[in-house]
Amino acid sequence: MFDGYTTSELSAIFAMQGFAGLSLFSVYVLMALGLAIIFGQMGVINMAHGEFMILGAYVTYLVSIFFAEYMPILFGAYFFLAMILAFVASGLLGMAVEWAMIRHLYKRPLDTLLATWGLSLILQQIYRSTFGAREVGVSIPDWMMGSIALTDLVEIPINGLFVMAVTLIIATGVGVMMYRSLWGRQVRAVVQNRTMAGAVGIDTGRTDRLTFGIGCGIAGVAGSAFTMIGSTGPTAGQLYIVDTFLVVVFGGAASLLGTIASAFTISQTQSILEFFLSGSMAKVLTLLTVVGILMLRPQGLFSLKLRK
Amino acid sequence: MTKRPDTETVVTGPSRRGVLMGATAAAMTASLFTPKSLRAADFPTAEVNTTGLAVTDDAVTIGILHSITGTMSISETGSVQAEKLAIEQINAQGGILGRKIEYIQEDGASDWPTFAEKSRKLLVNDKVASVMGCWTSASRKAVLPVFEQHNGFLYYPTFYEGLEQSPNVIYTGQEATQQIIAGLDWVAKEKGAETFYLLGSDYIWPRTSNKIARKHIENFLGKKVLGEEYYPLGHTQFNSVINKIRLRKPDVIYAIVVGGSNVAFYKQLKAAGIDMTEESPLLLTISVTEDEIRGIGGENIEGAYACMKYFQSLDNENNVEFVSAFKEMWGEDMVIGDVTQAAYLGPWLYKAAVEKAGSFDVDKVREASPGIELTTAPEGYVKVHENHHLWSKTRVGRAQADGQYEVVFETADLVEPDPFPEGYQ
Numbered sequence: 188m189f190d191g192y193t194t195s196e197l198s199a200i201f202a203m204q205g206f207a208g209l210s211l212f213s214v215y216v217l218m219a220l221g222l223a224i225i226f227g228q229m230g231v232i233n234m235a236h237g238e239f240m241i242l243g244a245y246v247t248y249l250v251s252i253f254f255a256e257y258m259p260i261l262f263g264a265y266f267f268l269a270m271i272l273a274f275v276a277s278g279l280l281g282m283a284v285e286w287a288m289i290r291h292l293y294k295r296p297l298d299t300l301l302a303t304w305g306l307s308l309i310l311q312q313i314y315r316s317t318f319g320a321r322e323v324g325v326s327i328p329d330w331m332m333g334s335i336a337l338t339d340l341v342e343i344p345i346n347g348l349f350v351m352a353v354t355l356i357i358a359t360g361v362g363v364m365m366y367r368s369l370w371g372r373q374v375r376a377v378v379q380n381r382t383m384a385g386a387v388g389i390d391t392g393r394t395d396r397l398t399f400g401i402g403c404g405i406a407g408v409a410g411s412a413f414t415m416i417g418s419t420g421p422t423a424g425q426l427y428i429v430d431t432f433l434v435v436v437f438g439g440a441a442s443l444l445g446t447i448a449s450a451f452t453i454s455q456t457q458s459i460l461e462f463f464l465s466g467s468m469a470k471v472l473t474l475l476t477v478v479g480i481l482m483l484r485p486q487g488l489f490s491l492k493l494r495k
Numbered sequence: 496m497t498k499r500p501d502t503e504t505v506v507t508g509p510s511r512r513g514v515l516m517g518a519t520a521a522a523m524t525a526s527l528f529t530p531k532s533l534r535a536a537d538f539p540t541a542e543v544n545t546t547g548l549a550v551t552d553d554a555v556t557i558g559i560l561h562s563i564t565g566t567m568s569i570s571e572t573g574s575v576q577a578e579k580l581a582i583e584q585i586n587a588q589g590g591i592l593g594r595k596i597e598y599i600q601e602d603g604a605s606d607w608p609t610f611a612e613k614s615r616k617l618l619v620n621d622k623v624a625s626v627m628g629c630w631t632s633a634s635r636k637a638v639l640p641v642f643e644q645h646n647g648f649l650y651y652p653t654f655y656e657g658l659e660q661s662p663n664v665i666y667t668g669q670e671a672t673q674q675i676i677a678g679l680d681w682v683a684k685e686k687g688a689e690t691f692y693l694l695g696s697d698y699i700w701p702r703t704s705n706k707i708a709r710k711h712i713e714n715f716l717g718k719k720v721l722g723e724e725y726y727p728l729g730h731t732q733f734n735s736v737i738n739k740i741r742l743r744k745p746d747v748i749y750a751i752v753v754g755g756s757n758v759a760f761y762k763q764l765k766a767a768g769i770d771m772t773e774e775s776p777l778l779l780t781i782s783v784t785e786d787e788i789r790g791i792g793g794e795n796i797e798g799a800y801a802c803m804k805y806f807q808s809l810d811n812e813n814n815v816e817f818v819s820a821f822k823e824m825w826g827e828d829m830v831i832g833d834v835t836q837a838a839y840l841g842p843w844l845y846k847a848a849v850e851k852a853g854s855f856d857v858d859k860v861r862e863a864s865p866g867i868e869l870t871t872a873p874e875g876y877v878k879v880h881e882n883h884h885l886w887s888k889t890r891v892g893r894a895q896a897d898g899q900y901e902v903v904f905e906t907a908d909l910v911e912p913d914p915f916p917e918g919y920q
Contacts, residue, residue, distance in 0.1 A: 192742070196742075200738055200741065200742050203734075203738050203741070204734075204735065204738050206734075207732075207734030207735055207737075207738060210734060211732050211734065214732065312564065315564070315568065319572075320563070320568035320569045320572045321569050321572065321786065321789055321790060322569060322755070322758060322787075322789065322790025323789070323790065324788075324789055324790055324791065324792040324793075325792070326792060326794070327792075332765060332766055332794075332795075333765070333766065333768065334766060334767060334768035336768070342767065342768040344734075344763070344766035344767050344768070345766065346762075346766045347734070347766065413731075415762065415766075416731070416732075416759055416762055416763055416766070417731045417755065417758060417759045417762070418731075418754075418755040418757070418758030418759060418790050418791075419758075419790070420569055420755060420790060421568075421569075422565070422566045422569075422755075423755050425566070425729070426729040426731055426755050427731070457732075458734070458735055461735035461736065462735050462738065462739060465723075465724045465725060466697070466724050466725055466726035466727070466730065466735075466736060467697045467725050467726060467727055469735075470726075470727055470730075
C-alpha cells in the first residue's frame with residue numbers, strides 16, 4: 188500500500204493520522220465525561236445523554252443566529268458564549284429531570300434505563316416540533332474552520348485543535364472539582380455509602396441533583412463543540428450514545444481516569460485500524476477487542492477498590 | 496401549515512394559465528379545461544370503480560404514507576409537502592375524473608413493520624385508490640408484499656438501487672444506473688478524471704450503487720478505482736479516510752454518505768483543508784440534495800458536484816412555477832431536493848393514468864401507466880417506461896455557498912431506466 192511514496196509524504200500522512208487519532212480521542216473523552224459522572228458516580232443509566240448533548244448543539248445554533256442577526260461584529264466570538272449557555276441549559280434541564288424523575292428511581296436502576304430512554308424519545312420529538320425534522324446548519328466562525336499548514340504536506344484542522352483544547356479544559360475542571368472540591372468529596376462520599384454520607388450531614392438529595400446537572404451540563408458543552416464536526420438534528424444524539432456508553436463501561440464505570448484511558452485505547456485502535464482496513468471492518472474489530480477485554484476484565488480497565 | 500385562500504390569484508402550478516383564463520373568460524372554460532377538468536357526471540362511479548375502492552361521486556381517497564416521526568422524518572417531510580401541494584393543485588383544477596382528491600395520511604414512524612401495518616390499514620380498511628409513500632428501500636421492501644397481496648398501487652419517490660420492478664409500484668425516482676452512469680461519463684470526459692475513490696455509508700443503496708459505479712469505471716470507461724470504503728450509518732469521524740484519500744490522491748472522490756454522517760463528512764473534509772472549489776480532488780456525490788445541504792452548510796460543501804435528475808435551480812417555466820407554489824404553501828425558507836420533486840410527480844402521474852384508463856380500478860390504471868407523459872413536470876418532460884420507472888434526464892450540479900446547485904451538465908436525451916442492468920451485476 189505504501190509503494191511509490193517518498194519518506195516525507197509517508198511521515199506527513201502518519202503525522203496527520205496521529206493527529207486524527209488524538210482528535211478522535213478528545214471527541215470520545217468529551218462525550219463520555221458527562222456520562223462518566225452520571226453513570227459512573229451515580230449509577231444512573233442515562234439513555235438520554237445524547238439528547239442533552241443535542242440540546243447544547245441547538246443552544247449553539249440559536250446563539251449563532253442571534254449573533255448573526257444582532258451582533259455580526261462579534262460573530263467570531265459567539266462560540267464561547269454558546270458553550271457557556273449550552274452548559275447552563277443542559278445543566279438546568281438535567282437538574283429538573285433529576286428532581287422530577289430520576290430521584291424517585293435511585294433504587295431501581297433498570298427502571299431509570301427505561302425512563303431515560305422514554306425521556307430521550309420525548310426530547311427528540313420536542314426538538315423535532317420546535318426546530319423541524321431537518322438538520323439545522325450551524326454556521327461556524329471562519330477562523331475556526333480550515334486548517335493550519337505546518338509543512339507543505341502536514342495540515343492540522345483547527346476545529347480538531349479546538350475540540351482538544353475544550354476537552355483538556357473540561358477534563359481538568361472535572362478532575363479538580365471531583366478530587367479537590369467540597370462537592371467532589373460529597374459526591375464520592377455519597378457514591379461510596381449513601382446512608383453514612385447522609386448520617387454525617389451531607390444533603391444527599393442536593394448532591395445528587397447537582398451531580399446530575401453537572402453531568403448533563405458537560406454533555407451540553409460536548410454537543411456545542413460537536414456542531415463543528417457533526418450534524419445537529421433531532422436524532423443526532425443517537426449517533427453518540429453507543430460510543431459513549433462503550434467508552435464509559437470499558438473504562439470502568441466509577442473511574443474518571445478509566446474513562447480517559449478507555450477513550451484513548453478505543454480511539455487509537457479505531458483510528459489505526461481505519462487507516463489499514465475499511466471503515467466498517469475497523470469498527471467491527473474495535474468492538475471485538477472491547478468485548479474480548481471486557482470478558483477478561485468485566486469491571487473495565489480501572490475500578491475503584493471498595494469493600495462491597 | 497398555512498391554508499391558502501381559494502382565490503384565483505394564488506392558484507399556481509402547471510395550470511396557472513388555464514385557470515386564470517378560465518376565471519376571466521368563463522364562457523370558454525369548458526373547452527379550455529378539457530381534458531384537464533373532467534366532469535364526474537360523465538364518469539359514473541359504478542363504472543369507474545368496480546373493485547370497491549374509496550371512490551364516491553365527488554371524491555377519491557388516496558393514502559400518504561411517510562415517516563413524520565423518527566430518524567427518517569428529516570428526509571420524508573419534503574415528500575409529504577410536495578404530495579400535498581400536488582393534490583391541492585389537482586383539486587384546484589377539478590380533481591381526477593371530476594372527483595376531488597382526499598387523502599388519509601399515516602405515519603410510518605421510521606419503522607419498517609409500522610410501514611407494513613399502516614399500508615395494510617390504508618388498503619384493507621380505508622380502501623384507498625392509490626398510495627404516495629415510502630422513502631427508504633427498507634420501508635418499500637416492507638410494504639411490497641402487502642401491496643402485491645391486496646393489489647394496491649404505490650408511487651415511490653426516492654432514487655434507489657434498482658433491482659426491483661413490481662406491478663404494484665411506480666418508481667418516480669431514478670434507479671441506480673440513471674443516477675450513476677451519466678455522471679461518471681461526464682466527469683471522465685469533461686474533467687479528464689482517471690482515478691476514483693469510492694466511499695459510502697454501509698448499507699444496500701451505497702453498496703449497490705458503488706458496485707455499478709466500479710463496473711462502469713473499470714469496464715466501460717477503462718479508468719482506475721483506487722479504493723472503495725464503507726462506514727457504518729451514523730459514523731461521525733472521517734479523519735482517517737480523509738488521510739487515506741490524501742495518500743492515494745484520486746482525481747475524484749465518489750461519495751455516497753448519508754444522514755448525519757453526511758454533515759460530519761463534509762465538515763471534516765473542509766476542516767482538513769480539502770478545498771472542493773479547487774477540484775483536486777473533485778468530489779462527486781449522488782446523496783446530497785439541497786435538503787441535505789441545509790444541514791451541512793453551503794460553505795462546507797461549496798464546489799462539490801452532485802448527480803441528480805432535479806435541482807431547485809433548474810431554469811424552466813414548470814420549475815419556476817413549482818418552486819414558487821411550494822414556497823407559498825410551505826414557507827419562503829423551504830428548499831426542494833431531488834426526491835421532493837419526484838414525490839410531487841406521484842399524484843400527477845396518478846391523475847394522468849386514471850384519466851387515460853377512464854377508471855380507478857388498479858388493474859386498469861396499471862395497464863394505462865406505461866407511456867404516460869408529463870410535460871408539466873418541474874424537471875421537464877418525463878415518461879413512464881414499461882418497467883414502471885421514469886425516463887428522465889440526468890444532470891450534474893455544482894454546489895454553491897448559498898446552498899443551491901448550479902446546473903453544469905444535463906444529458907441531451909432522456910435516460911432509459913434499467914433496473915436490472917446487464918454487465919453491472
